[in-house]
Amino acid sequence: MTGPESAGATPRWPVPEPMRAALQAAQDAALAGEVPVGAAVVRQGAIIALAANATRSPPDPTGHAEIRALRMAAEALGEERLTGCDLYVTLEPCAMCAGAIAHARIARLYYAASDPKGGAVEHGARVFEQAQCLHRPEVYAGMGEAEAAELLREFFRERRQAPRP
Ligand SMILES: [Zn+2]
Secondary structure, eight states: OOOSOOOSSSOOOOOOHHHHHHHHHHHHHHHTTSOOOEEEEEETTEEEEEEEOOOTTTTOTTOOHHHHHHHHHHHHHTOSOOTTEEEEEEEOOOHHHHHHHHHTTOSEEEEEEOOTTTOOSSSTTOGGGSTTOSOOOEEEEOTTHHHHHHHHHHHHHHHHHSOOO
C-alpha cells in the first residue's frame, strides 16, 4: 500500500498497480528518447503485457504503447480478441489506438492524462462514440493523471532545451 504522501489539497485515489507499471514504462521510454507513454493489459487481475511508446528505433509509426501492449497480449493469449481484458494507458489514446482497442474487444479502458491535441476518446474523432464503432469499452479517465502529465511536460521541456543537431 502507498503511504499518505499525496497530502495536497485535492485528495487522489491511489494509483492501481497496472497504471503504476504503465507509468514506469513511460518513464523508461523517456530515458530512451521516446515520448513517455506506457500501457498495460490486465486479465483477471494480472498484467499480461506491458509496453511503452517505441516509434524511433526501429522506426515504426504504429509503435504506440497501446498497439504494442495489445499485440503482446494477443500473442501471450494466442487470441486476436482480448475479451475480458482491461487496458491501462498513461495518455488518452489516439484514433489509431482507439480503433485497435475496439478491434481487440478490450472490456475497460483506463487512461491517465487527457490529450486535447491527439486524443480520440474524449476529444477529436471520439472513436467510441461513432455509430461505426463495433465495440465500446467502458472508459475511466484520470487515475495517475498528474504523474503522467508531468512525465510528458518534463520530456518536452528537456527536448526544447536540447541543442538541435
Ligand atoms: Zn496511439
